[in-house]
Amino acid sequence: MNQAGKALAEFVAEGTEILEALGKDLLVLDQQRGTDPDPELVNGIFRAAHSLKGLSALFGQERIAKLAHQSEDLLDRLRLGKLSLDDRVLDTLIESLDVFQALLVETSREESSDALSGRVTELGSRLANLGVVSAAVDEDPLERLELDAQVRAVFTEYEEHRLRENVRRGVALYRIRAAFDLSDFDTGLAELNSRLKPLGEVVSTLPSSEPGGASGIAFDLIFGAKVPDAELEAKLQGTPAQLFPLGVRPATPGAQVPAAPVSVAQSVAQVVRPSTPAEAPAAPRKARKKRAPKGSGAEPAGSTGKAPALRAVEPASPEKPTREEMAPRGESPLRSEMAGPPVRTLTDEPVASRGPRMENESARSLTQTVRVDISRLDALMNTVGELLLIKANLQRMVESARQQEGSVTLSHKMWGQELARETRQLERKLDALQQGLLEARMVPVGQVFDRLARLVRRIARDAGKEIDFVIGGGDVELDKLIVEELSDPLMHIIRNAIDHGAESPEVRQAAGKSRRARVSLRAEQKGNHVVIEVSDDGAGIDEVGVRDMALRKGLITEAQAREMSRRELLNLIFLPGFSTARSVSELSGRGVGLDVVKNNIGNLSGIIDVWSERGRGTAFHLTLPVTLAIIRALVVGVSGRTYAVPLNSVLEILSVKPSEIRTVERREVLDVRGTTLPLMRLARQFGHPERQNDRHFVVVAGLAQERLGIAVDELQGQQDIVVKSLGGRLQGVRGISGAADLANRRTVLVLDVGALLEEGMSLERRHA
Amino acid sequence: MGGRFERMKFKILIVEDSKASRELIAATVESISGLEAIATSSGFEALKLLPRHRFDLIITDINMPDINGLELINFVKKNPNYRDTPLFVVTTEGREKDRDRGLALGAAEYLIKPFSPRSLEGLVRRYLKLA
Numbered sequence: 001m002n003q004a005g006k007a008l009a010e011f012v013a014e015g016t017e018i019l020e021a022l023g024k025d026l027l028v029l030d031q032q033r034g035t036d037p038d039p040e041l042v043n044g045i046f047r048a049a050h051s052l053k054g055l056s057a058l059f060g061q062e063r064i065a066k067l068a069h070q071s072e073d074l075l076d077r078l079r080l081g082k083l084s085l086d087d088r089v090l091d092t093l094i095e096s097l098d099v100f101q102a103l104l105v106e107t108s109r110e111e112s113s114d115a116l117s118g119r120v121t122e123l124g125s126r127l128a129n130l131g132v133v134s135a136a137v138d139e140d141p142l143e144r145l146e147l148d149a150q151v152r153a154v155f156t157e158y159e160e161h162r163l164r165e166n167v168r169r170g171v172a173l174y175r176i177r178a179a180f181d182l183s184d185f186d187t188g189l190a191e192l193n194s195r196l197k198p199l200g201e202v203v204s205t206l207p208s209s210e211p212g213g214a215s216g217i218a219f220d221l222i223f224g225a226k227v228p229d230a231e232l233e234a235k236l237q238g239t240p241a242q243l244f245p246l247g248v249r250p251a252t253p254g255a256q257v258p259a260a261p262v263s264v265a266q267s268v269a270q271v272v273r274p275s276t277p278a279e280a281p282a283a284p285r286k287a288r289k290k291r292a293p294k295g296s297g298a299e300p301a302g303s304t305g306k307a308p309a310l311r312a313v314e315p316a317s318p319e320k321p322t323r324e325e326m327a328p329r330g331e332s333p334l335r336s337e338m339a340g341p342p343v344r345t346l347t348d349e350p351v352a353s354r355g356p357r358m359e360n361e362s363a364r365s366l367t368q369t370v371r372v373d374i375s376r377l378d379a380l381m382n383t384v385g386e387l388l389l390i391k392a393n394l395q396r397m398v399e400s401a402r403q404q405e406g407s408v409t410l411s412h413k414m415w416g417q418e419l420a421r422e423t424r425q426l427e428r429k430l431d432a433l434q435q436g437l438l439e440a441r442m443v444p445v446g447q448v449f450d451r452l453a454r455l456v457r458r459i460a461r462d463a464g465k466e467i468d469f470v471i472g473g474g475d476v477e478l479d480k481l482i483v484e485e486l487s488d489p490l491m492h493i494i495r496n497a498i499d500h501g502a503e504s505p506e507v508r509q510a511a512g513k514s515r516r517a518r519v520s521l522r523a524e525q526k527g528n529h530v531v532i533e534v535s536d537d538g539a540g541i542d543e544v545g546v547r548d549m550a551l552r553k554g555l556i557t558e559a560q561a562r563e564m565s566r567r568e569l570l571n572l573i574f575l576p577g578f579s580t581a582r583s584v585s586e587l588s589g590r591g592v593g594l595d596v597v598k599n600n601i602g603n604l605s606g607i608i609d610v611w612s613e614r615g616r617g618t619a620f621h622l623t624l625p626v627t628l629a630i631i632r633a634l635v636v637g638v639s640g641r642t643y644a645v646p647l648n649s650v651l652e653i654l655s656v657k658p659s660e661i662r663t664v665e666r667r668e669v670l671d672v673r674g675t676t677l678p679l680m681r682l683a684r685q686f687g688h689p690e691r692q693n694d695r696h697f698v699v700v701a702g703l704a705q706e707r708l709g710i711a712v713d714e715l716q717g718q719q720d721i722v723v724k725s726l727g728g729r730l731q732g733v734r735g736i737s738g739a740a741d742l743a744n745r746r747t748v749l750v751l752d753v754g755a756l757l758e759e760g761m762s763l764e765r766r767h768a
Numbered sequence: 769m770g771g772r773f774e775r776m777k778f779k780i781l782i783v784e785d786s787k788a789s790r791e792l793i794a795a796t797v798e799s800i801s802g803l804e805a806i807a808t809s810s811g812f813e814a815l816k817l818l819p820r821h822r823f824d825l826i827i828t829d830i831n832m833p834d835i836n837g838l839e840l841i842n843f844v845k846k847n848p849n850y851r852d853t854p855l856f857v858v859t860t861e862g863r864e865k866d867r868d869r870g871l872a873l874g875a876a877e878y879l880i881k882p883f884s885p886r887s888l889e890g891l892v893r894r895y896l897k898l899a
Contacts, residue, residue, distance in 0.1 A: 050831070051786050054787075054788040054789045054881070057788070058789075058792060059788075153838075153842070154838040154839045154841075154842045155836075155838070155869075156830055156836045156837075156838060156866050156869075157863065157866055159836065182815075182816065183816075185812070186812040186813075186816075186834075189834075204836070205834065205835050205839070206835070206839050206842075207839055207842075207843045
C-alpha cells in the first residue's frame with residue numbers, strides 16, 4: 001500500500017471505531033427516551049464527536065470534519081443544559097450518525113458524491129438551528145453552594161454545569177477526600193470511582209495541591225449522592241475515602257431546598273410529568289422540585305422536550321397530537337414551523353434526501369483491522385521465545401553430533417531420545433502458536449450486533465411497527481471473517497422478522513399480546529460452535545401457506561408435500577425462488593431471498609434452521625464454527641481420491657458391512673442404535689467409479705439436528721488444515737467448501753458437510 | 769557519560785486525549801531540534817510523569833476524561849517543584865470560559881484548536897528562548 005492509501009486506511013479504521021462508540025451510546029440514549037438522559041452518556045457522545053472532528057481535520061477530510069464540528073456544537077449545548085434532548089434532537093443526531101457512516105463509506109472508496117455533500121450541508125444547517133432554548137435563570141444556584149472559590153476556579157464549564165444541576169435538584173453534595181500512593185493512585189481512584197458510580201455522580205476529580213506525603217497524592221472528588229448519607233458512608237467503609245458534606249444555603253428566605261437525597265425509585269412517569277396549570281404560578285420551580293426532584297424542573301422547555309417521549313419509538317402513534325397540545329408556550333419556534341404532526345420528523349423528510357443512505361445501508365464493517373488485546377500478543381511473544389529455546393537446543397544437538405565423529409560419547413539411542421523430546425516440545429509450542437493466532441483473529445460478535453441494532457430502529461420506524469430489540473451474548477467471540485460475513489444474513493432475517501413476523505400494534509393488541517413486538521438476537525457458544533438465534537414473538541410462519549406456495553411454484557410435488565413433516569415444510573422457505581411476501585416491499589425485498597442467506601451461512605460452514613409456531617413467533621438458528629482459519633480434518637479416501645472432512649462436524653465413525661445397508665423408500669439407510677441414519681456414498685455423490693468393498697467406513701456427520709452417514713473406502717488419519725476457498729470453475733461445486741494442502745504437499749478438496757447434509761436430506765433423490 | 773558533550777534536551781509534556789491533536793502537537797514540538805516530547809492522553813498519567821522528569825514546558829488540553837486540564841494547571845502551579853514551568857492551554861473555539869480560567873490559574877499561553885503548527889512552534893521557541 002502506498003503512503004496515501006495507508007493514511008486513508010488508518011483514517012477509516014479510526015473513524016469506524018469512533019462511530020461505533022458513538023452509535024453504541026446513541027443507542028442507549030435512544031432506549032432511554034423519556035427519561036432524563038444520563039449526563040455522562042451525553043458527555044461521552046460529545047467527546048466522540050469531538051474526537052471525530054480532530055481526526056478528520058488531521059486527515060483533511062473536510063466534509064466529515066465540518067459535520068462533526070456541527071454535531072459537536074449541538075452536543076456541547078446539550079451537555080451544558082442550553083438545549084434539551086427531545087425527540088427531534090435525538091433523531092437528528094441519529095441521522096448524523098448515518099450520514100457519517102455514508103461519508104466514511106465514500107471516503108474509503110475515495111469518492112465524493114454531490115448527493116451526499118448536499119445532504120451534509122442540509123443536515124449541518126439543521127444541526128445549527130435546532131431549537132436554542134435559553135434557560136433564563138434568575139439566580140445561580142452555585143452561589144448557594146458552600147464550596148471554596150479556589151476549588152470552583154478549576155472546574156470546566158461542563159463540570160460547573162453538572163454541579164449547578166445537582167444543586168438545583170437538591171442533590172446532597174459531598175467532597176470526598178482520598179489519598180493514595182503516587183505509583184498506583186489511578187487504580188485506587190478507579191476502584192473508588194466504581195464504588196461511587198452506582199451511588200451518584202462524580203462531578204469532578206481534583207488532585208489536591210496539598211502535598212500528600214513523600215510519595216503520596218490526595219484527591220478531592222466532588223460527588224452528588226442519590227443515596228442517603230448513611231448508605232454512602234457504609235459503602236465507603238474500608239476505602240481511604242473521607243466524607244465531607246457540602247452545605248447548600250436555602251434558595252430564598254423561607255423556602256427550603258429539599259435536603260433529603262433523591263429517591264432513585266421515582267417513577268419515570270412522575271419525573272417527566274410536564275407542568276400543569278394546577279401548579280402554583282408563583283413558585284413553579286419549587287413546587288415541581290419537591291415532587292420530582294430528578295427532573296430538570298427549572299426550564300419549562302426542558303420538561304416539555306422529555307415529556308412526550310415516554311415510549312416514542314413509534315413515530316405515528318395517535319397520542320402525539322395531544323402531546324403537542326400539552327406543550328406549553330416555551331416551545332422553540334422551529335417546531336411550530338413544521339407542517340403536520342410534530343413527531344414524524346424523521347420519516348417525513350423528503351425521500352430524495354434519504355437516497356444515498358439506503359443504498360449503502362449495511363451493517364458490514366468498513367475496516368479490515370482487528371484489535372488485539374495486548375495480553376494475547378504477549379502470549380504469542382512468549383511462545384515465540386520458547387520456540388527459539390527449542391531451536392537453540394536442536395542446534396546444540398547438531399553441534400555435539402558433528403563433534404562426535406569418531407568418538408562414541410553419546411549413543412544413537414540417547415540422541416534419538418533427546419531429539420524426540422525436542423520434537424514433542426516443538427509440536428506443543430507450534431500448537432500454542434497456532435492457537436494464539438486463532439485467538440488473535442477473534443472478535444466479539446457484539447460488534448455486528450450493535451451495528452444491527454441501529455438499523456433495526458430505523459426499519460421498525462419505517463415499517464410503522466413498535467419493536468423491542470433485545471441483544472444477548474454479544475461477548476461471544478468468533479473469527480473476524482465470520483463476524484463480518486454474518487452481518488448481511490442477520491440483517492435479512494431481522495428485516496423479515498420486523499416486516500413479516502411482527503404484527504402491527506393494533507393487531508397485536510387484538511390478539512391479546514403486548515403492543516410492542518419483541519425481536520431478539522442472541523449468541524451462545526456451544527463447544528466448537530456458536531449458535532446465533534434470531535427470534536420474534538410475532539405471527540409465526542403458516543406452514544400450510546408455505547406448502548401451497550411451494551406447490552404453486554412447482555418447487556415440490558403433491559406426493560412430496562403429503563410426506564413432509566411440519567419441520568420440512570417450514571424449511572421450504574430456504575428454497576431458491578420461494579418468497580411468501582405478497583409484494584416486494586422495500587424492507588425485505590431487494591430480490592434477495594432466504595436461499596441466499598442459507599448459501600451465505602453455508603459458505604461459512606454453518607447451517608441454518610427455522611422453528612415457528614403460528615401466533616407465537618419464529619426463531620432462526622444459525623450454527624457456525626468458531627473459526628474458519630485452521631481446522632482439524634479427517635482425511636478419507638474414496639475411489640483412490642483423497643478428501644478432507646472437517647472434524648468438528650464428525651460425530652463418529654462406523655465400520656459397516658454391505659449387508660447392513662437397507663433401502664427404505666429408495667433411500668439407503670443404516671440402523672444405528674435404534675435410529676435410522678440416511679447414508680450417502682461419497683463416490684456416487686461425486687460420480688467416481690465405485691469400488692466393491694467388503695467393508696465401508698461410514699463417517700457420521702452432523703450439524704445442528706441433522707445427521708448423515710457418509711460412506712468412504714478408507715480412513716487416512718487426522719490433520720490440521722488451512723482451508724482455502726476455491727476460485728473459478730470449482731466455486732459452485734456442491735459439497736466442496738474449499739481446498740487444503742496436506743503435509744506431503746498434496747492438495748485435497750475439503751467437504752462441505754452442511755451442503756452434503758442438505759443433499760442427503762433433500763427429497764429429490766438423484767439416484768432413484 | 770562517555771566524555772562526549774551532549775546538549776541537554778528540552779523536555780515537553782503534552783497532555784491531550786485526542787490522538788490526532790496529540791500527535792500533531794508532539795510532531796510540531798519534535799520538529800524543533802533539541803526538543804523531546806513526552807505525550808500522554810490522560811491527566812492521571814501526567815500526574816505520574818511530573819515527578820519523574822524535569823519538564824521545561826507543559827502543554828495541556830482542558831477537556832479530558834479523568835482530571836481536567838484546569839485541575840492539572842492548578843496542581844502544577846501550587847507545587848513548588850513545578851510551579852515555574854511554563855504551561856500552555858489548548859482549547860476549542862467557543863470555550864472561552866475554560867480558557868480564561870486556565871489563564872487565571874497561571875497558564876502562560878493558550879492555543880485555540882485548530883491551530884497552525886507554525887503558531888505553536890513560535891510560542892514554544894519564545895518560551896524556551898530558542899532562536
